[in-house]
Amino acid sequence: MHGRRFTSLVAAALVLFLMPMTARCQTAAPAAAERLAPADEWVPPQAFAVLSVPKPKALLDWSLRPQMIQAVTSSPLYKAASASPKFRELQTGIDMIEKRFSADWQTLVRRFTEGGATLAVGPDKTSLLILDARDAQAANDLHELVLQLARGGAADKGQADPVTSSQEGDVTVWIVGGQQTHAVIGKRLVFADRPAVMQAVLSTRSGDAQASIAGSAEYKAARQAAGDAQAVLWVNSGLLKLYPPVAQALSAESNPLIALLAAPITDAMKQSTWLALALRVKDDTITLEALSDGTISPEGAARFALPAKGGQGPMPNLAVPRRLAAMSLYRDLRGFYAAKDKLFPERTSGLIFFENMMGIFFTGRDLTEEVLAETGPDIRLVAAEQTYDPEIAVPAVKIPAFALVLRMKNPKRFSLVMEEAWQKALGLINFTRGQQALPGLIIDRVEHKGVKYTVASFAPAPAKERAAAEMRFNFRPALAAAGEFIILSSTAQLAEDIMDALAKEASAAAKPLAQAHSLLEVEGAQLASILAANRETLVRQNMVNKGNTKEQAEGEVGVLLDLLKVLGGARLEIGAVEGKFLARLQVRVSLPPAQTGEK
Structure with a gap:
């Protein structure tokens, strides 16, 4: 029914x-x-946007199948x-x-x-x-x-x-x-x-027919790029860029991190005349492609995300246990920071503070030429669910471990520079916590499969507090130099998992993704797992923030968990094909088998 x-x-x-x-x-x-x-x-x-579904059968077959209907109606x-x-x-x-x-x-x-x-x-x-x-x-x-x-x-x-x-x-x-x-x-x-x-x-x-939108050169180019997509949305991006919120989004960014991630996308969109979204569904996978005639200018401020030669691009994401999400980027960090005056011209207080702190940590070295120039263009980030030692502490609020992995051009020299900066940062953290009469981090050197690395941890919590300990026990920061890679991780556990993943990658001779500059992958089931572990905390936050009753809050949190369970995973790849912008999002849907008969 x-x-x-x-x-x-x-x-x-x-x-x-x-x-x-x-x-x-x-x-x-x-x-x-x-x-x-x-x-x-x-x-x-004169049309500004056109959504075309030329053959709806495939979309209807996919969306009206028994498994999909049952998943919706049982929510x-x-x-x-x-x-x-x-x-x-x-x-x-x-x-x-x-x-x-x-x-x-x-x-x-x-x-x-x-x-x-x-x-x-x-x-x-x-x-x-x-x-x-x-x-x-x-x-x-x-x-x-x-x-x-x-x-x-x-x-x-x-x-x-x-x-x-x-x-x-x-x-x-x-x-x-x-x-x-x-x-x-x-x-x-x-x-x-x-x-x-x-x-x-x-x-x-x-x-x-040439007097219709179908006769427009931009529309023709978009439909040709979309190929055999089951649904295509075409937008005149020249007009879209005049819309104030879009114009603001494409303007200069004051946040360096956002500029690092988004500059190659906004640069391509600024030069575009059309944008198309192409949808395909097959089996348990939804594929949505964003296509445009915009390109990253080789002379523009975003050229730091442009592979220097063919065959270059982001490396595959690292596969670690309990992975929640992973991102791999092709970014020339030296080129990025050298173009900072164009990318984020406003000298915000946050940027000034960042540069001052980097000067302290790296002993006055020039951040552009003596620090960032020592790193390769492949940047990888990983987030994973943690496991906890009950003999030390299990925090009441559990957050994912996260790590940054960079390739070093001169590992022997630059690993020592990073070690010095890392220990200065830990010293500053301990000094600040000491002023507040809070426990500090204890620095140690440990070894994992022949790789010695630095780890900092808190002393074990009192026995009576270990089952629901403070949030600080989510952190056991580590710095490891594994071959030509430097790993900065919020936990030693994740650092060791990344070392293992890098070793497997080397033996498999992994190659970069051509025609791309960004790759993001998310695991829905693992996200649902960590949210379920924090369910009571999420319910309390919902009650406080929205004024809901406990029953209402539990219902809203339950809906979120159900949605994540259906999401098997997602993969977003951004780059260019034949010089034209392309972003491809693939979402795996995990549906339970349909039950026969009506209830």
């Missing part, structure tokens, strides 16, 4: 979207039979919504519609959208929706349905019929409330939010 309700909601959303554009219940007079051109050839050239969020009066009222309407057509909503949704769907938005916030049904009868059935619902809604409110119609050549155009218009042309339904938009569509229909 829940599965049928979920499917009904999908179809109901389509009907409710169309209702404002309807007229009185009357069968539309069909236009003369014609071979319909692709829907985007009817979209006026606490859905169960809470289904108990509401509005949901029951909607379900009554859905039952009526199913009875009218003697078919369930899965069948009806496919019938009404089988030929594709296209949604376009104009720069003046106008909108256009084109639906291609299975055949002319299906189009007319949907037309009659939405008219009936609209007429009934107006009657319930005691409103007069606001519908007029006009004949435009062989097409009957329905106008609702003086603005909303729609027309049925063969198996195609066209909905426009203003008469002028409908006029533009009909004019484009009868004219040259």
